[in-house]
Amino acid sequence: MSEAAISFQRVTRRYPQKGGSDVVALHDIDLEVPQGAVTGIIGRSGAGKSTLLRMVNGLERPSSGQVIVNGHDVGAASDSALRRVRREVGMIFQHFNLLASRTVAENIALPLEIAGEAPAKIAPRVAELIERVGLTAQAKRYPAELSGGQKQRVGIARALATEPRVLLSDEATSALDPDTTRQVLELLQTINRDLGLTILLITHEMAVVRDICSHVAVIEAGRIVEAGETYAVFSRPQHPTTRSFLKGVTGVAIPHFVATMMTPTPQGPEAQAVVQVTFTGRHATDPMLARLTAEHGVSVNILAGAIEEIGEQPFGSLIVGLPAARLAGSKAFLEEHGLLTEVLGYVG
């Protein structure tokens, strides 16, 4: 088993307030970020995401606990040790943080200049980075002449300049439109695969987690409320916050005509239960609903459905109608065969 690239051990961060009680931004966080993986931290505004991320490159220090990055205790590092750690940790930002007076190539060269690299080494390295992020034609342009997606590509190239082992992303796609977001996420995924770089990103969008994160941690009011492999968390979310982030990101919506008729309890003997059935992993393509009809004589109405891919595994969601009188047996049959079911309400 590969060791964690980043390990948060009982990390608490308090901000003292003038004349009042402290703000506790992070409470006792334990989290392992696997080497070479793309891990997402998702949470609402004020949950503590930025504070957590900024601990990895020492921009914030824990009030108690340890933050271990590539084997270094960053929270306790001296300034010179921190400078070394920072060469191993690149960062990209929501608003790109480019220098307006420098061209694309000059922005990318900046961390190498700061690190004291010889100009003869900087030029070929910058050319290689520019090519990697697809900006060869824009090398001599200034940030004001670039689109948002191009600016973020410069940010990514600059973050990679010192050949870091970890890349931190602070809401890197939040200011971008959906198409550009997809392209930037694909670039991050390619970099993760090609360079074996560990990526830790913070986001408030579950779609970002679905699209590129193999692992996810959900943070709420300074605590990690759920964490694990994305596929496992998506298929069996445990915490209400996770469920609320997942709404609309996976699966399908209840059709409007059904939603308007739904009641929380069955109203008569002919009532239909409206059930969300989730198929995961190897069960995604099993014909279990057909078997429910064929072997148990339960008629199944398919109301909505979709199969998508999360972490390269099939993930299917159906909303079906079943006779409420046969609900318990049908649920048991489906769950015995590895499908997940959730009763959403009743019609009739």
Ligand SMILES: Nc1ncnc2c1ncn2[C@@H]1O[C@H](COP(=O)(O)OP(=O)(O)OP(=O)(O)O)[C@@H](O)[C@H]1O
């Ligand atoms: N320097 C500071 N002084 C006092 N309180 C702070 C400071 N920085 C952050 N906080 C508080 O800590 C909590 C967590 O903030 P943080 O910025 O980490 O949240 P976040 O999840 O990144 O939010 P957002 O998505 O809005 O950026 C908030 O209650 C915030 O007000």
